[in-house]
Amino acid sequence: YKKISDGTNFITEASNLLGNTSYWTGSTNQINTVFDRFAGGYTTCKIESSESYDMGTDFSMSVGFAIVGNEMSSVTADSVNNNYASMKVGDFELRAAAGSKLLVVYYKGKEVLRHAFKVPVTRENDDRYTVAKCSDTLYLYRNNELLAQTKIDKEAALSGKITICNKGWCPNNFRDVMLKAGIQAPDGTTTPSVITGVTVKEHTQSDNGHETVVSNLNNLVDGDLNTFWQGNVKWGGDITHTFVLELPAEKYITGMTQHWGGGNGYSKATTDSETLYSVDGENWTSMGTYRTEAVDESWSASRLVINYNLDTPVKAKYIKIVSSKNGGRPSLGAYEFEVRGYDSDPVIVEYTVNCVDADNGNTVFNTYTEQAFVGFNTTVTPKQIDGYSLISEPVTMRFGTEPQTFTFKYQRKTSAAIGTPAANIRLGNGTVKAGLRFRTDFTKDSLFLKVYGNEKYRYSDDALVQFGTLLVPYKLLGSYADVVEMFQAEASLAESERKVVNVVAKNIYAQTDSTISFTGVLTDIPAAQYKTNVCAVGYVRYRTAADQPWTYEFSSQKMQSYAGVAKLARENEYSDEKVKGNAELEAIAAQLDEIIGASNPELPGTVGDDGQGGWIDNGMWY
Structure with missing residues (x-):
C-alpha cells in the first residue's frame, strides 16, 4: 500500500514501482502482512481467504486502487467467480480473474448491482489497473491509458476500509499480485x-x-x-x-x-x-x-x-x-x-467571506472574495479587524468547483485602558464659536509603556502612538451598531467620502505619570443642529514603524448633543438655585437656556481640537 497525499496524480503514481515499500507512511506491520501474502510467487496468496485492513482512519478522499497482474494460463469461464484475487473499497471491487478477465464490480451491500467493466487482462506485461471516481463517472485505466468510463451513482462510495480477497487457484494464474490505494481528483480539477x-x-x-x-x-x-x-x-x-x-x-x-x-x-x-x-x-x-x-x-x-x-x-x-x-x-x-x-494553470475557484458582529449580525467589514485552488486543501483565515476579536475558527477544506461562502463572527473589544468619553460645551457669542467637546481618559498600558517607558507622551509629532476621537451624527449611523463599526466599514473609502470624522488629537488635554486625557471637538455648530446627537468613541492606535498600518484600541461609545449637554449643565452646576445672586453665573445660565431653545444661530460647523477658551469647564463633564 501507499497512501498518497492530496493533490498527487494517483493515475501516474499507480503506474510507478508499486512494490517499493519506502513509499509507505503507515504501519510497517500492515505492509509486511500484505506483501507476505500477495507478492512475489505462486504460493503467496492464501486459497479461499479474505483479509480486511483498516489503515487507521477511512480514506475520505482515497478512491483509486490498482491490481498488478500477469496471467500465466487460462482456465474456464467460471473463473470470474471462482478463481480471482480482488481488492474492495467502499461499494466497488476490482477483481483480477483467471481466464483473462478484469472486472469492476459495483455493490449495494452484498448485492451485486452490476459489473461496471469487464476487460481483457494483458498477458505479456505487468500492467497496473486503476479505478477512479469523479462525481458520477467511474474510470478504468491500464497504466496511464483510459480503457473505459461509465456513469455511476454520484453517492456511491469509493473510500473506506480496504478488503483483500483471494479465491480458488488464482495464484497459479497470476505471477504477481500487488495492490495500491490512491487519491481522487475532485470534480473539475486538472491533475498535476x-x-x-x-x-x-x-x-x-x-x-x-x-x-x-x-x-x-x-x-x-x-x-x-x-x-x-x-x-x-x-x-x-x-x-x-x-x-x-x-x-x-x-x-x-x-x-x-x-x-x-x-x-x-x-x-x-x-x-x-x-x-x-x-x-x-x-x-x-x-x-x-x-x-x-x-x-x-x-x-x-x-x-x-x-x-x-x-x-x-x-x-x-x-x-x-x-x-x-x-x-x-x-x-x-x-x-x-x-x-x-501543471503545464497549464490549475483550476481556481473564488469564495466569499462575510464578517459579522456576533451580537447583532451586522457587517463589521466589507464582504470580500479570495481564491483557492480546486483539489487542494485551503485554510480560509478571516481578516483581523481593528477593534474586534475573531470568535470563529478558521476553516480548512478541499475546494471543488462549487462557489463557497463563509461567514465569520467577531466580537467588539473595548480597551480596559480607555474610558468612555464624556462631554462639555463652549458657549457661542459674537467672537467665540459654539463647541461640543468630548474628552477620553487613557490609562497607560503595556503597549504604551513598551514604546515610552516612563517618559511623557510626545504629542502630535509621534509616529508610533496616536490618540483620537471618532465622531458622527447618530442619524447617519443607519444600520451600523456604532461609530466604530461604521469607521471599519468605511476604511476602503477616500477620506472625502467617509461620514465618520476622525479627529486626531493635536494636543493633550492633561497628562500624569499613569494617565493621558485627550479631546475631540466640534465647533461652529449651527443652531439647527444643537439638538443633534453626536456619537463619539476615543481611541489609541499603535504601529511598529511609520510605514506600517495602525492597530487600534477603542473606547465604548458616548452619545451627546450640544443642547443635551447644556441642559445637563443647567440642571446641575448652573441650576437656578446655584446661580442666583451671581451675575456672571446668571449670564451663563441665560446662554444655556438659549442653547436649549436653539434660538442662537451660528455659522456652519467645522471640526478640530481645543483652540479657544470659554469652555464651561469647572470639573463637570457629562
Whole structure:
C-alpha cells in the first residue's frame, strides 16, 4: 500500500514501482502482512481467504486502487467467480480473474448491482489497473491509458476500509499480485503531472574530490529512471553539490520526486539535502529537507525515492537542490529529478467571506472574495479587524468547483485602558464659536509603556502612538451598531467620502505619570443642529514603524448633543438655585437656556481640537 497525499496524480503514481515499500507512511506491520501474502510467487496468496485492513482512519478522499497482474494460463469461464484475487473499497471491487478477465464490480451491500467493466487482462506485461471516481463517472485505466468510463451513482462510495480477497487457484494464474490505494481528483480539477522540458541550468560543487567522474547531468531530467548521474569521488569525506533546475516557463508546481542512488557501488543517495523553489532564481523558498543517519556501505546499486508535496500549488521557474552529504560511499548519485505541476494553470475557484458582529449580525467589514485552488486543501483565515476579536475558527477544506461562502463572527473589544468619553460645551457669542467637546481618559498600558517607558507622551509629532476621537451624527449611523463599526466599514473609502470624522488629537488635554486625557471637538455648530446627537468613541492606535498600518484600541461609545449637554449643565452646576445672586453665573445660565431653545444661530460647523477658551469647564463633564 501507499497512501498518497492530496493533490498527487494517483493515475501516474499507480503506474510507478508499486512494490517499493519506502513509499509507505503507515504501519510497517500492515505492509509486511500484505506483501507476505500477495507478492512475489505462486504460493503467496492464501486459497479461499479474505483479509480486511483498516489503515487507521477511512480514506475520505482515497478512491483509486490498482491490481498488478500477469496471467500465466487460462482456465474456464467460471473463473470470474471462482478463481480471482480482488481488492474492495467502499461499494466497488476490482477483481483480477483467471481466464483473462478484469472486472469492476459495483455493490449495494452484498448485492451485486452490476459489473461496471469487464476487460481483457494483458498477458505479456505487468500492467497496473486503476479505478477512479469523479462525481458520477467511474474510470478504468491500464497504466496511464483510459480503457473505459461509465456513469455511476454520484453517492456511491469509493473510500473506506480496504478488503483483500483471494479465491480458488488464482495464484497459479497470476505471477504477481500487488495492490495500491490512491487519491481522487475532485470534480473539475486538472491533475498535476511531471513537468516536461526541465533542464539542469547549473551544477556546482564544494571541491573536486580525489577522482573526477564524467557524468551526464542531463540524465537527471531525461525521463528515464534507469540512467543516472554520478558525482566526483572523495574518499573519507563529502562534497556539497548544488543543482539548479530550470522549468521551460514559469509554472504552478505541486511538489517533486527525487530518485537518488546509482547503478554502481561507488555512488549513493543523499543523506542530508534541502530542496527550494524560486520564480526569479534569486529569492528562494524551502520545499523541504531530507536527513537520515542511515549509511549504506554496500558496493551494490542503490535507489532512494524522496517525495516533496506542497500544500497548494505555487509558481516557480527554478528548483534548487543542495546535498551536503551522501551515505556510505565516496560519491553522490541520482537517477532522476521529477518536478510535478501543471503545464497549464490549475483550476481556481473564488469564495466569499462575510464578517459579522456576533451580537447583532451586522457587517463589521466589507464582504470580500479570495481564491483557492480546486483539489487542494485551503485554510480560509478571516481578516483581523481593528477593534474586534475573531470568535470563529478558521476553516480548512478541499475546494471543488462549487462557489463557497463563509461567514465569520467577531466580537467588539473595548480597551480596559480607555474610558468612555464624556462631554462639555463652549458657549457661542459674537467672537467665540459654539463647541461640543468630548474628552477620553487613557490609562497607560503595556503597549504604551513598551514604546515610552516612563517618559511623557510626545504629542502630535509621534509616529508610533496616536490618540483620537471618532465622531458622527447618530442619524447617519443607519444600520451600523456604532461609530466604530461604521469607521471599519468605511476604511476602503477616500477620506472625502467617509461620514465618520476622525479627529486626531493635536494636543493633550492633561497628562500624569499613569494617565493621558485627550479631546475631540466640534465647533461652529449651527443652531439647527444643537439638538443633534453626536456619537463619539476615543481611541489609541499603535504601529511598529511609520510605514506600517495602525492597530487600534477603542473606547465604548458616548452619545451627546450640544443642547443635551447644556441642559445637563443647567440642571446641575448652573441650576437656578446655584446661580442666583451671581451675575456672571446668571449670564451663563441665560446662554444655556438659549442653547436649549436653539434660538442662537451660528455659522456652519467645522471640526478640530481645543483652540479657544470659554469652555464651561469647572470639573463637570457629562
